[in-house]
Amino acid sequence: MQRRVIFDNKLLPYLLLAPQVAVTLIFFIWPASQAVWQSVHIQDAFGLRSEFVWFENFTAILSDPNYVGTLRITAVFSLSVAVLSMAVALLLAALADAKIKGAAVYKTLLIWPYALAPAVAAVLWMFIFNPEIGSLGRLLNAMGYNWDYRLNGDQALTMVILAASWKQVSYNFIFFLAGLQAIPRSVLEAANIDGAGPVRRFWTITFPLLSPTTFFLLVVDMVYAFCETFGTIHALTHGGPGKATETLIFRVYQDGVVNNDLGASSAQSVLLMVILIVLTTIQFRFVERKVHYS
Amino acid sequence: MATVEIKNVRKSYGPVEAIKGIDIAIQDGEFLVLLGPSGCGKSTLLRMVAGLESITGGQVVIGGRVVNDLEPKDRDIAMVFQNYALYPHMSVFDNMAYGLKIRGVDKAEIESRVAKAAEILELGRFLTRRPSQLSGGQRQRVAMGRAIVREPAAFLFDEPLSNLDAKLRTQMRIEIKRLQDRLGITSLYVTHDQVEAMTLADRVLVMNHGVAEQIGTPLEVYQRPASLFVAGFIGSPPMNVLDAVIDPSGQGVMMPGGALLPLARPRPNDANRPVKLGIRPEHLAINEDGLDTSPVLVELVEALGADTVVYGRLPDGEPLLIRMSGLPSCTEGDRLAVAPQPGALHLFDTATGRRLED
Amino acid sequence: MSNEHTAGPHSVGRRLIDLVPHIVLIVGVLIFAFPIYVTLIGSTWDAATIGRGSLPMTPGGEAWTNYSQAWSESHGERASYTPVRLMLMNSLIMALSIAVGKIAISILSAYAVAFFRFPLRMVFFWMIFITLMLPVEVRIIPTYKVVADLGMIDSYAGLAIPLIASATATLLFRQFFLTIPDELVEAAKIDGAGPLRFFFDILLPLSKTNIAALFVILFIYGWNQYLWPLLVTNSADMETIVIGITKMIGTGEAANDWNLIMATTVMAMLPPVAVVVFMQRWFIKGLVDSEK
Ligand SMILES: Nc1ncnc2c1ncn2[C@@H]1O[C@H](COP(=O)(O)OP(=O)(O)OP(=O)(O)O)[C@@H](O)[C@H]1O
Numbered sequence A: 001m002q003r004r005v006i007f008d009n010k011l012l013p014y015l016l017l018a019p020q021v022a023v024t025l026i027f028f029i030w031p032a033s034q035a036v037w038q039s040v041h042i043q044d045a046f047g048l049r050s051e052f053v054w055f056e057n058f059t060a061i062l063s064d065p066n067y068v069g070t071l072r073i074t075a076v077f078s079l080s081v082a083v084l085s086m087a088v089a090l091l092l093a094a095l096a097d098a099k100i101k102g103a104a105v106y107k108t109l110l111i112w113p114y115a116l117a118p119a120v121a122a123v124l125w126m127f128i129f130n131p132e133i134g135s136l137g138r139l140l141n142a143m144g145y146n147w148d149y150r151l152n153g154d155q156a157l158t159m160v161i162l163a164a165s166w167k168q169v170s171y172n173f174i175f176f177l178a179g180l181q182a183i184p185r186s187v188l189e190a191a192n193i194d195g196a197g198p199v200r201r202f203w204t205i206t207f208p209l210l211s212p213t214t215f216f217l218l219v220v221d222m223v224y225a226f227c228e229t230f231g232t233i234h235a236l237t238h239g240g241p242g243k244a245t246e247t248l249i250f251r252v253y254q255d256g257v258v259n260n261d262l263g264a265s266s267a268q269s270v271l272l273m274v275i276l277i278v279l280t281t282i283q284f285r286f287v288e289r290k291v292h293y294s
Numbered sequence B: 001m002a003t004v005e006i007k008n009v010r011k012s013y014g015p016v017e018a019i020k021g022i023d024i025a026i027q028d029g030e031f032l033v034l035l036g037p038s039g040c041g042k043s044t045l046l047r048m049v050a051g052l053e054s055i056t057g058g059q060v061v062i063g064g065r066v067v068n069d070l071e072p073k074d075r076d077i078a079m080v081f082q083n084y085a086l087y088p089h090m091s092v093f094d095n096m097a098y099g100l101k102i103r104g105v106d107k108a109e110i111e112s113r114v115a116k117a118a119e120i121l122e123l124g125r126f127l128t129r130r131p132s133q134l135s136g137g138q139r140q141r142v143a144m145g146r147a148i149v150r151e152p153a154a155f156l157f158d159e160p161l162s163n164l165d166a167k168l169r170t171q172m173r174i175e176i177k178r179l180q181d182r183l184g185i186t187s188l189y190v191t192h193d194q195v196e197a198m199t200l201a202d203r204v205l206v207m208n209h210g211v212a213e214q215i216g217t218p219l220e221v222y223q224r225p226a227s228l229f230v231a232g233f234i235g236s237p238p239m240n241v242l243d244a245v246i247d248p249s250g251q252g253v254m255m256p257g258g259a260l261l262p263l264a265r266p267r268p269n270d271a272n273r274p275v276k277l278g279i280r281p282e283h284l285a286i287n288e289d290g291l292d293t294s295p296v297l298v299e300l301v302e303a304l305g306a307d308t309v310v311y312g313r314l315p316d317g318e319p320l321l322i323r324m325s326g327l328p329s330c331t332e333g334d335r336l337a338v339a340p341q342p343g344a345l346h347l348f349d350t351a352t353g354r355r356l357e358d
Numbered sequence C: 001m002s003n004e005h006t007a008g009p010h011s012v013g014r015r016l017i018d019l020v021p022h023i024v025l026i027v028g029v030l031i032f033a034f035p036i037y038v039t040l041i042g043s044t045w046d047a048a049t050i051g052r053g054s055l056p057m058t059p060g061g062e063a064w065t066n067y068s069q070a071w072s073e074s075h076g077e078r079a080s081y082t083p084v085r086l087m088l089m090n091s092l093i094m095a096l097s098i099a100v101g102k103i104a105i106s107i108l109s110a111y112a113v114a115f116f117r118f119p120l121r122m123v124f125f126w127m128i129f130i131t132l133m134l135p136v137e138v139r140i141i142p143t144y145k146v147v148a149d150l151g152m153i154d155s156y157a158g159l160a161i162p163l164i165a166s167a168t169a170t171l172l173f174r175q176f177f178l179t180i181p182d183e184l185v186e187a188a189k190i191d192g193a194g195p196l197r198f199f200f201d202i203l204l205p206l207s208k209t210n211i212a213a214l215f216v217i218l219f220i221y222g223w224n225q226y227l228w229p230l231l232v233t234n235s236a237d238m239e240t241i242v243i244g245i246t247k248m249i250g251t252g253e254a255a256n257d258w259n260l261i262m263a264t265t266v267m268a269m270l271p272p273v274a275v276v277v278f279m280q281r282w283f284i285k286g287l288v289d290s291e292k
């Protein structure tokens, strides 16, 4: 799309674009192509020579059972975060959208966690579920349940899922609320007159009409779980115990920064980019279609 | 104040020719209305004068200066848009003052010019308001104020009244007329509303498909339409157009039903020539004698109060509109003998549609 | 809802049903507020009380000591830290530079793409668009290398500049610019405004709401950055507050300066939460619009 009325100027548009393009080239395109280049090369021990190895780096990481485990954990983690945070958000949004007293106050009290960094959200959860200093952590142990997410892998995964979802609920809540408010009142009133009760109305009318929002949030939440939750995991478990909470991003960080293995981390970065590009493309195609039909 | 000359101006959008060579010289202080149906190229022509659209061929001359390659701001024109195009974030005062500020006019001068324009347009009370806090008519006035304060060589209007309701439109039309009389600034005014054209214009340029069909005073355009298109476009209800033939003697014109209508001036050279015959509905009268006329079958009668429109049919099936003053004197199913008033016949060439001059 | 008209056995049950949404919402609100409450309380007690795991539910008397110590001192009982004062400053500079930088370069490039026609226009547009698909996290290592090669480690420039390219903001502004009526641009041209004047006198003021909305969400985005600052800052003086907290916690042993950590956490949350709560309208607009 383009405006009909424009300005005539040869040089100015390039000057206006220059800063954005420079930053994009230097910090996006160039490093991304570096990653692609490195992912098909192997450097010798001194980093002096590199050899083109086709997909060797990729086959190496994909046949590494540890990496496959990381993939599995990432999938479980991302889906759980997406589903859990969306379910809670939808429940709260549906209730807060109804004409009840104090809806505005509830909204304010429910959206502020968006402001918290994932790492800070994780720290707050630690204050409560730490088995030594956290009140609920101690309570669990006192009740005879052996709770220590620092030692038990399943407990650790549960903990990061809960902390990451807790922080994402507010985001989903805002979008569900916007989606709900976009549903024409008359449609719901028609269903009401047709005799559908509130619960039935929700599942047969509201929820299907919300499906664009739901789908959009599913993708956004997956991307969030892939990328931004690095902070949650780094603050809570450092990927442990063992590799119980190691997600793809965390592993890239481990291999690239901590273990300084550039070839492996580049191949992983490239895989991550592919996953992200697929996710966002799906989202755009979908959004485009939505725009078409509405 | 200045003359505006449009010399063989053309405009192409790729292969499409939107303006196909238009010539007109607008006198200093003249009010010229560009009139034509939607898509005929009125706005395009106006925007080429404004400098908002590049000129494919020909010249635009404002105040003796060829402006083809000048930016809009250097052409010494001001423009009023259909949707007002006011700056939403500026007060009424700032909207009017903006063009002057850019031109570096000093503050005191700006204030006095805006104050004067505001007084003329009765906007004094609104100077600190935002456009969103004004009614449609008031916004329209601000848009005109913005043009007035510039004291330009020419005003350009592109359907300035189209967004107003009927009553306000009539009122603003009168105001524009008064304003232009008072300021005497050369004006080009685009509209597709013929009432606006007839009431405002010193001269009308009737356009169709990118060509000037006719240029003339409102009365000329009404009384002597230069083509079938103009004949059909001007006047309401529209002119009746019938297929007819000049009689062998050249003294009259023969209707399809056989009736012979006398011509005011004989055309012996055109004997037996087929023509298009135009008769305005208001120039048809019920012929008490019933001589030399065709009986018209009345199909529908619309009583408008001040006058009556009769939808009739000639014996050969051609429809015929008749407009009579006063209340209806016939009803559906009647047969009327009608005849045109003397000298009210318009003849057009069947092939080109151009008027056959007397 | 329930008044005289619904009297009888119905009304009590009806009232209870009407209460259900409130109960659920209040539980929701509490789940979100509880951790904050615990942290606020914790920040008013001494390290030992917290470390024993016997934190009461009411405020203690150590608030002033904890906050002032965390604010300005570089060591607690057990370890040394970067003072909050410094970390807040770093976070503020980073968040502001990212928000302002993103808005500035995005609005300029959106202006170029929407209001001019020039060779390679679509190439640039797609190049910017692609950046949308690649969050910094997925290309973190190569980006880190570039920044290291440019000598930008441990600098504000290194913290902010690599993050300021923004497809989202560019698309948002472009979308908005496409809705500006042509006649408004033409009126400005006739009034004598060139492209720069038009930008500053008309487009920028008209974009105010969009800028405010974007600013709020970008400020939070910048404030909450984690992986990137973790990599590009080594010196303690450059630490941002979010990173600072997790460094203070370390492995999470009981023997920690929990009082200071909790005070620091409260101070880390305050600015972005204040922005969201006080600029709620802009915040929601920014969030919803930028995802369109
Ligand atoms: N940018 C353009 N590209 C291609 N064709 C155009 C363009 N602008 C106008 N046209 C065509 O030129 C012709 C004249 O358009 P113009 O806007 O001048 O009509 P108009 O007489 O002002 O009509 P209206 O009364 O509807 O405003 C139309 O057929 C239109 O489709």
Ligand SMILES: [Mg+2]
Pocket (backbone or CB within 6 Å): B042, B043, B044
């Ligand atoms: Mg037009």
